[in-house]
Amino acid sequence: MVTRTFDAPARLVFEAWVRPELFRRWWVPRSLGMTLRSCDLDVRTGGEYRLVFGDDPAHAMAFFGKYLEVVPNERIVWTNEEGGEVGSITTVTFEERDGKTLLVLTERYPTKQALDEAGTGAQDAMHETFAQLDGLLVELAAA
């Protein structure tokens, strides 16, 4: 789990996630030393995204998946399918308080069945086979 508070209302934080020209600027900051060749985002429930990295087209690496749930200014849930088979599911939520926004991002590894069900709109079908990194990351980082 990763959290961060931003000094702006949730709608602006959300905007930075859904507009590709803004998203690419921060998702791939210079310090990561990666080149983003293309960035297609269709941020709505059922939409898809595709990011292609690499200096050389012959060795480009694609990250792609679909948005399982998008609630404007509140949450975005997407699949990470580049690994083949069952990928992880990332959820990001935006919670506004007094003009500031708390962003919480979690990653889960669901079962294949849960993924199939989620694909048909059952949002509560997140059964985890693997433990989440939630809390653990925090504890280990603090250790």
Add this chain to the structure above:
Amino acid sequence: MVHYQARLDATFSALSDVTRRGVLEHLGAAEASITDLADKFGMTLTGMKKHVGVLEQAGLVTTEKVGRVRTCRIGSCRLEEELAWISRYRQVWDARFDALDGVIAELKQQEKARGRKK
């Protein structure tokens, strides 16, 4: 890579339980038998055996049976890879969120400017 991922999964699953983390901490200081651990954590022998089994599978603990006593020790997997993975993951997100901060500040400025023009 898949193999590496599977190992990370096993480690993180093993570490996802508060009792198992306690057991690791305890064994970090001194070896102990399953009975000792069960007593210390107020669990049944069967319950503790299961926990130790999970830790053993992940390579975090090794056990050795001498007579009727099974002694547990910290395993050879020293978590370096896991910690390296976690810190990389954190670094990536820190870098992203720093950049996102800048993008959001810009949006805020633009909005303010538009508001003044009205």
